[in-house]
Ligand code: HEC
């Protein structure tokens with residue numbers, strides 16, 4: 001009995017704590033606009049995904065490359081994987097697609113399998129096609145090449161800028 005009463009009290013306290021946080025009246029989010037969190041925002045109309053077949057530079061070594069072609073309507077389920085229809089090692093020559101890399105055949109323990117590992121089966125967990133839209137949030141990301149160039153410029157003598165003292 002004592003236990004149930006304590007439990008009830010804890011639950012009450014929990015509810016109290018949750019409702020103590022007011023939902024902001026002036027909510028604004030780049031993706032949702034001013035639609036409050038508890039309501040569904042009207043989704044934007046789907047555009048045409050980029051389909052120019054130009055492979056993009058990766059921002060860092062282990063970035064999953066983005067998909068430069070459309071993928072709508074491609075079946076990927078337990079019966080069939082449309083992506084592997086072109087990207088499997090044996091099909092790459094016919095379709096001139098990039099074969100999936102060796103990491104896609106490895107289990108999480110590092111063992112090599114003959115087939116694509118189940119953890120790499122659902123390609124679009126990691127690879128995405130692109131929509132030709134402006135980014136919702138700007139960012140100032142620089143890749144390592146740009147950073148190295150910048151630091152070389154800053155440290156080379158005679159570039160007109162004061163030298164950094166370490
Ligand atoms: C009809 C064949 C075909 C199918 C199906 C296909 N691809 Fe491709 N994919 C290509 C070809 C060819 C390229 C090389 C660039 C180009 O021509 O678009 C490519 C490029 C890519 C790249 C870029 C690789 C890189 O290194 O830049 C990724 C990632 C990719 N595809 C993922 C997928 C995924 C995920 C699917 C399934 C949803 C898929 N592809 C289905 C043919 C295909």
Ligand code: HEC
Pocket residue numbers: 061062063064065081083084087098099100101102103104116119120121122123124125126127
């Ligand atoms: C868990 C995340 C993940 C999944 C799932 C995944 N990939 Fe990848 N993929 C990567 C990463 C990370 C890279 C880049 C580094 C590497 O090669 O492992 C990559 C690289 C690639 C490349 C470029 C290979 C090269 O040599 O340049 C292709 C093509 C590709 N993936 C296709 C696919 C296809 C097709 C599937 C589904 C069968 C798939 N990937 C599933 C993460 C993933």
